[in-house]
Amino acid sequence: MQTKRMTFSSRWLPYALLAPQVLITLVFFVWPASQALWQSMLREDPFGLRSTFVWFRNFERLFADPHYLDAMKTTAIFSVATTFLAMAVSLLFAVMVNRMLRSRDWYTTLLVWPYAVAPAIAGVLWWFMFNTSVGIVPYMLQGFGYDWNHRLDGTDAMILVVIAAAWKQISYNFLFFLAGLQSIPQSLIEAASIDGAGRIKRFWTIVFPLLSPTTFFLMVVNVVYAMFDTFGVIHATTEGGPARATNILVYKVFRDGFVGGNLGSSAAQSVILMAIVIVLTVIQFRWIERRVNY
Amino acid sequence: MARIVMDDLHKVYPGGVKAVTGISLDIADGEMIVLVGPSGCGKSTLLRMVAGLETITGGTLSIGDRVVNTLEPADRDIAMVFQNYALYPHMTVYNNLAYGLRNQGVAKPEIERRVQEAAAMLQIGDYLQRKPRALSGGQRQRVAMGRALVREPSAFLFDEPLSNLDAKLRVQMRVEIRQLQKRLGTTSLYVTHDQLEALTLADRLVVLNAGRIEQVGTPMELYQRPETLFVAGFIGSPAMNMIEMGYLRDRGAAPSTLPAGTDLVGMRPDDMLLSAPAEPHLSLSGRVMLLEPAGAESHIYVSLDGNDQPITVRIPGLPTMQEGAAITLHVPLGALHPFNTASGRRVSG
Ligand SMILES: Nc1ncnc2c1ncn2[C@@H]1O[C@H](COP(=O)(O)OP(=O)(O)O)[C@@H](O)[C@H]1O
Numbered sequence: 061m062q063t064k065r066m067t068f069s070s071r072w073l074p075y076a077l078l079a080p081q082v083l084i085t086l087v088f089f090v091w092p093a094s095q096a097l098w099q100s101m102l103r104e105d106p107f108g109l110r111s112t113f114v115w116f117r118n119f120e121r122l123f124a125d126p127h128y129l130d131a132m133k134t135t136a137i138f139s140v141a142t143t144f145l146a147m148a149v150s151l152l153f154a155v156m157v158n159r160m161l162r163s164r165d166w167y168t169t170l171l172v173w174p175y176a177v178a179p180a181i182a183g184v185l186w187w188f189m190f191n192t193s194v195g196i197v198p199y200m201l202q203g204f205g206y207d208w209n210h211r212l213d214g215t216d217a218m219i220l221v222v223i224a225a226a227w228k229q230i231s232y233n234f235l236f237f238l239a240g241l242q243s244i245p246q247s248l249i250e251a252a253s254i255d256g257a258g259r260i261k262r263f264w265t266i267v268f269p270l271l272s273p274t275t276f277f278l279m280v281v282n283v284v285y286a287m288f289d290t291f292g293v294i295h296a297t298t299e300g301g302p303a304r305a306t307n308i309l310v311y312k313v314f315r316d317g318f319v320g321g322n323l324g325s326s327a328a329q330s331v332i333l334m335a336i337v338i339v340l341t342v343i344q345f346r347w348i349e350r351r352v353n354y
Numbered sequence: 355m356a357r358i359v360m361d362d363l364h365k366v367y368p369g370g371v372k373a374v375t376g377i378s379l380d381i382a383d384g385e386m387i388v389l390v391g392p393s394g395c396g397k398s399t400l401l402r403m404v405a406g407l408e409t410i411t412g413g414t415l416s417i418g419d420r421v422v423n424t425l426e427p428a429d430r431d432i433a434m435v436f437q438n439y440a441l442y443p444h445m446t447v448y449n450n451l452a453y454g455l456r457n458q459g460v461a462k463p464e465i466e467r468r469v470q471e472a473a474a475m476l477q478i479g480d481y482l483q484r485k486p487r488a489l490s491g492g493q494r495q496r497v498a499m500g501r502a503l504v505r506e507p508s509a510f511l512f513d514e515p516l517s518n519l520d521a522k523l524r525v526q527m528r529v530e531i532r533q534l535q536k537r538l539g540t541t542s543l544y545v546t547h548d549q550l551e552a553l554t555l556a557d558r559l560v561v562l563n564a565g566r567i568e569q570v571g572t573p574m575e576l577y578q579r580p581e582t583l584f585v586a587g588f589i590g591s592p593a594m595n596m597i598e599m600g601y602l603r604d605r606g607a608a609p610s611t612l613p614a615g616t617d618l619v620g621m622r623p624d625d626m627l628l629s630a631p632a633e634p635h636l637s638l639s640g641r642v643m644l645l646e647p648a649g650a651e652s653h654i655y656v657s658l659d660g661n662d663q664p665i666t667v668r669i670p671g672l673p674t675m676q677e678g679a680a681i682t683l684h685v686p687l688g689a690l691h692p693f694n695t696a697s698g699r700r701v702s703g
């Protein structure tokens with residue numbers, strides 16, 4: 061008789077089977093993470109010749125540093141704006157495509173393309189489009205009397221990176237929203253329309269609540285993306301400027317560590333980012349456990 | 355008030371499927387009409403055209419005194435009970451019932467009153483704060499009914515509302531639906547493929563076949579005088595026996611009373627008697643193939659002498675003969691249904 065529980069003939073076989081996974085985790089996660097933790101408690105002298113162990117001094121300094129607190133605020137604004145824009149636009153696309161009968165597959169295919177474009181290339185694309193001297197967007201905005209300059213104006217720069225970052229994520233969100241919409245039984249929509257709800261009302265009282273599992277999942281994914289996966293976009297467009305207006309935490313780690321050479325502080329920042337990722341991951345797993353919330 | 359009139363309704367789906375081809379029907383206020391027919395004959399399509407969920411591609415439809423061809427479902431003053439109930443899964447039972455009223459802008463105390471009243475009528479008062487997934491199939495069915503009731507519409511539309519229930523519950527809900535409908539006196543259009551459900555629920559029965567009406571009438575009219583071969587075969591269980599006129603002639607049993615043009619003679623299983631009646635009748639002999647006791651009644655399957663055609667006989671109680679025994683069946687001439695195969699219709703004369 062076969063039981064559910066696997067039994068191995070050799071005592072060592074299960075360990076051997078697990079070993080590659082454990083090894084990869086050790087080499088690519090545990091080791092760098094512990095390095096970062098260790099480094100975050102060191103302080104290097106200006107010439108990088110010797111370092112001293114300073115306990116949590118690097119963290120204390122960070123939280124007293126107005127630039128760091130600014131970067132946190134910038135990150136919050138950037139993440140929320142990117143998530144909102146990426147989700148709102150993709151939901152709109154999904155709703156529109158879901159209503160099509162014949163051309164649905166065509167649109168779906170076309171809308172997925174941006175996901176295949178490398179972040180740096182996409183960044184260059186946006187850099188050209190918004191370029192203050194040769195770009196099409198500033199040229200058109202000029203027509204409306206708006207003087208676009210993301211190299212001088214912090215708000216313009218923020219809008220640029222939000223659009224560029226959100227654009228990348230729309231394909232992904234779109235696919236999930238479309239699948240979510242298609243899993244809502246047509247008869248519910250019909251029942252609601254007989255119950256006197258117009259198109260808009262049906263969307264907000266039936267469709268949107270029934271999409272909430274998808275929406276919540278995407279929200280976490282998008283926040284994680286905006287916070288950690290947008291380095292390429294920012295590097296190719298604004299490089300964190302002007303005057304740190306788009307200097308989000310991830311970019312600041314790079315700037316302080318690799319450009320500024322302050323490895324201790326940079327490591328401390330990475331540790332904080334790691335803590336944020338862990339919290340977001342836990343939230344997401346918790347939620348997946350009880351997926352259906354209605 | 356809520357008379358429903360269909361005048362030459364047509365439905366062609368975008369792909370070119372002709373689902374409904376020229377249906378005319380006049381439904382009186384308060385009447386319970388059952389649409390019955392085999393799967394794919396266009397019952398749901400017709401019902402959904404009345405509901406406003408499918409566009410009407412030809413003809414006119416009026417509810418009350420208004421032509422509603424192009425009105426939105428919400429503006430037709432109808433309520434529908436779906437086959438899968440279509441309850442809003444994220445709302446409590448109370449909110450499921452109240453949703454339509456809120457959309458209509460009914461005042462809060464009035465909503466409360468109507469929901470409580472419907473809940474009492476359907477005995478779902480205890481579940482008002484539950485979500486649909488915490489209910490059994492029967493309870494969901496009641497909630498779906500309740501959602502239609504609270505609206506106090508001028509017509510109810512039912513699309514096979516009982517087909518997802520087990521046999522016992524189905525009978526119980528059938529009775530309840532009929533009682534409710536009679537009490538409220540609301541015009542109703544009920545779709546089913548189950549002829550027993552159709553016979554027991556209907557004031558008038560509409561038999562559909564391939565998108566058109568075969569026959570309209572009371573259940574008794576359809577049972578006693580089916581106008582087409584299709585209706586004869588569809589209504590009644592076990593189905594009507596069909597015997598060719600040629601066979602009867604060969605056996606010298608052809609009655610002279612049948613109208614000219616008859617080439618197929620229908621006989622209900624209950625009209626085939628084991629002992630000769632006093633009235634004029636014809637007699638057929640055969641052999642018992644199989645006995646099938648079914649509680650209060652029994653079915654005898656007989657193979658006729660000469661062509662081995664199987665015939666079903668229904669008798670009350672238990673059969674007394676043995677399988678394999680010779681048997682003679684007697685059919686009163688008044689119980690014969692004369693048909694013409696070429697036209698597919700009853701021969702009247
Ligand atoms: N949305 C649709 N598009 C195309 N054809 C359809 C659609 N719905 C139903 N049909 C076709 O119309 C015919 C009648 O369907 P329906 O009204 O659902 O039958 P019933 O309810 O009697 O089983 C069938 O041949 C079916 O395949």
Ligand SMILES: [Mg+2]
Nearest residue numbers: 397398399514
């Ligand atoms: Mg159907």
